[in-house]
Amino acid sequence: MIKQTYLSLNTKERRELINITDKASAFIKEIGGSGLLNIYIPHTTAGILINEDEEGLKRDLLGLFEKLVPESGKYYHNIIDNNADAHQLSVILKNSVCLPFSDGRLLLGTWQSIFFVELDGPRNRQLVMTALF
Numbered sequence: 432m433i434k435q436t437y438l439s440l441n442t443k444e445r446r447e448l449i450n451i452t453d454k455a456s457a458f459i460k461e462i463g464g465s466g467l468l469n470i471y472i473p474h475t476t477a478g479i480l481i482n483e484d485e486e487g488l489k490r491d492l493l494g495l496f497e498k499l500v501p502e503s504g505k506y507y508h509n510i511i512d513n514n515a516d517a518h519q520l521s522v523i524l525k526n527s528v529c530l531p532f533s534d535g536r537l538l539l540g541t542w543q544s545i546f547f548v549e550l551d552g553p554r555n556r557q558l559v560m561t562a563l564f
């Protein structure tokens with residue numbers, strides 16, 4: 432079977448990591464059983480990743496993004512828009528993750544959390560959660 436839901440997020444910063452693990456876990460708890468959860472982001476200036484929810488690490492990741500693609504860099508896309516850095520980081524990150532669940536619980540490791548990565552906020556964002564079970 433398939434169950435699908437949308438998740439709406441209002442981001443607050445231009446670049447920020449938002450932990451969505453509780454929302455994904457609640458969706459899976461409702462379904463129960465075992466299967467696969469896909470979380471998809473229909474955006475070109477955002478990303479998704481799985482890693483540890485620790486304040487210092489989140490700052491380090493934002494620092495890494497800035498090193499890889501500086502916000503103030505010179506980019507062709509900025510001639511028509513002002514978010515070329517966000518598009519490029521979105522390519523480096525992913526726009527979906529797929530993870531297993533069992534007995535109504537996501538099989539995340541102890542230190543793993545799921546993050547929506549805003550790269551051109553603040554904006555209203557939609558995520559699509561699809562469970563196959």
Ligand code: ZN
Pocket residue numbers: 508512513514515518
């Ligand atoms: Zn753009």
